[in-house]
Amino acid sequence: xxxxxxxxxxxxxxxxxxxxxxxxxxxxxxxxxxxxxxxxxxxxxxxxxxxxxxxxxxxxxxxxxxxxxxxxxxxxxxxxxxxxxxxxxxxxxxxxxxxxxxxxxxxxxxxxxxxxx
Amino acid sequence: xxxxxxxxxxxxxxxxxxxxxxxxxxxxxxxxxxxxxxxxxxxxxxxxxxxxxxxxxxxxxxxxxxxxxxxxxxxxxxxxxxxxxxxxxxxxxxxxxxxxxxxxxxxx
Numbered sequence: 001x002x003x004x005x006x007x008x009x010x011x012x013x014x015x016x017x018x019x020x021x022x023x024x025x026x027x028x029x030x031x032x033x034x035x036x037x038x039x040x041x042x043x044x045x046x047x048x049x050x051x052x053x054x055x056x057x058x059x060x061x062x063x064x065x066x067x068x069x070x071x072x073x074x075x076x077x078x079x080x081x082x083x084x085x086x087x088x089x090x091x092x093x094x095x096x097x098x099x100x101x102x103x104x105x106x107x108x109x110x111x112x113x114x115x116x117x
Numbered sequence: 118x119x120x121x122x123x124x125x126x127x128x129x130x131x132x133x134x135x136x137x138x139x140x141x142x143x144x145x146x147x148x149x150x151x152x153x154x155x156x157x158x159x160x161x162x163x164x165x166x167x168x169x170x171x172x173x174x175x176x177x178x179x180x181x182x183x184x185x186x187x188x189x190x191x192x193x194x195x196x197x198x199x200x201x202x203x204x205x206x207x208x209x210x211x212x213x214x215x216x217x218x219x220x221x222x223x224x225x
Contacts, residue, residue: 037214047154047162047205049214062213096161102209103152105173107161 002027004097004108012091012115018084020111021074022097028077030055035101038071038082040093041110048093052101053080087115119144119210121217131225136193138220140206145187150209153182153191156219157202165204166191196222 008020022036029036037052051061053071061069070083084091092115098104120143130136140151151169154162164173166182169189179194193200201224206217 039214046218047207047216049216052214060212100164102150102214103164103167103207104154104162105164105167107163110161 006108006111018087020082029080030077036080037098039096042093091115119215123217123220127221129223129225138191140189142187152207154205155202
């Protein structure tokens with residue numbers, strides 16, 4: 001079955017760019033009319049949707065983050081990625097990649113990213 | 118923009134009791150895109166219910182979802198030890214996903 005795994009640096013300096021990759025095993029990001037999203041959760045807080053990408057490459061972003069976020073397909077059919085520019089301490093969170101169109105049917109285990117100098 | 122409100126913030130119950138969690142939708146978008154998730158400490162959330170009342174694969178039948186107007190309810194018929202967790206509702210309004218703030222179910 002399809003499984004998701006986030007990877008990337010656990011520590012990012014303020015004002016720099018946060019980059020994460022989601023590896024999809026048991027499936028392809030480029031087929032099956034699938035949507036792939038990123039969701040984050042600040043320490044001790046609730047869930048915040050960042051955005052999604054459709055298998056065609058079409059994207060939608062949370063308006064509150066739209067100016068700083070890019071979600072893209074990876075260089076292989078097994079990856080998609082997230083970039084958040086100009087990060088601050090408020091971007092410190094566990095970042096989850098998920099599969100689903102209107103709800104998150106499948107979740108990665110999450111990757112903690114800390115923004116600190 | 119849809120706003121989801123969950124109540125209560127914390128529910129303190131004992132194993133075997135019934136838990137009733139509420140999620141209100143400010144815009145009346147409807148249940149077609151309303152989902153419920155469970156998050157245990159230190160774990161990723163997992164999907165429990167989608168389309169307001171359909172259980173996800175592998176979810177025990179003690180979990181059920183219902184809809185009445187703009188209010189959605191997640192019911193756990195008899196709490197088991199592994200059910201003490203935080204529960205989130207989530208909705209898609211056609212262009213974005215929105216999550217409620219969560220209800221924590223605590224063991225008395």
